[in-house]
Amino acid sequence: MSTSLYDLTVPVLIRALRNLSAILEKGAAHAKAQGIDPNDLIEARLAPDMLALPGQIQRASDSAKGCVVRLGGIPNLAMADDETTFEQLQARIAATIAFLEAAPREAIDGQEEREVVLQTPGGNFPFNGRAFALGFVLPNVFFHVTTAYAILRHKGVPLGKFDYLGGI
Numbered sequence: 001m002s003t004s005l006y007d008l009t010v011p012v013l014i015r016a017l018r019n020l021s022a023i024l025e026k027g028a029a030h031a032k033a034q035g036i037d038p039n040d041l042i043e044a045r046l047a048p049d050m051l052a053l054p055g056q057i058q059r060a061s062d063s064a065k066g067c068v069v070r071l072g073g074i075p076n077l078a079m080a081d082d083e084t085t086f087e088q089l090q091a092r093i094a095a096t097i098a099f100l101e102a103a104p105r106e107a108i109d110g111q112e113e114r115e116v117v118l119q120t121p122g123g124n125f126p127f128n129g130r131a132f133a134l135g136f137v138l139p140n141v142f143f144h145v146t147t148a149y150a151i152l153r154h155k156g157v158p159l160g161k162f163d164y165l166g167g168i
């Protein structure tokens with residue numbers, strides 16, 4: 001029995017975003033408990049040329065949404081990329097999860113060979129549906145979730161591997 005493309009993407013993306021939400025919750029709670037200005041965490045980045053915390057959440061969200069948009073032909077849920085608080089970031093994650101949960105399985109399954117062209121400022125990158133999902137979307141989402149985790153961990157938020165992995 002084969003595994004469906006939907007099962008390889010949508011539930012995995014939802015889990016990653018739920019774990020990201022829990023990581024942000026710990027960040028906000030840590031700031032409050034330690035008397036840290038939440039903006040110190042929100043504006044943090046690992047290196048000068050990397051996105052700050054909101055950018056990591058925005059890119060994880062965009063990649064997750066882009067998966068079902070490009071594979072399933074589903075109209076995108078536009079988001080302004082203007083989040084500046086933990087509450088706004090949590091709202092974005094919740095909206096992204098709701099968007100993914102509403103994606104019909106039948107729109108994703110069977111799209112393994114669908115042509116997907118990712119358009120970026122650096123050029124266009126052609127994929128088939130399987131390669132797009134497994135070789136671009138999932139690694140990209142995990143990169144941004146990991147980077148958000150690392151930013152907060154670097155700023156002293158008490159996070160561990162099981163916070164990243166979530167309930168197992």
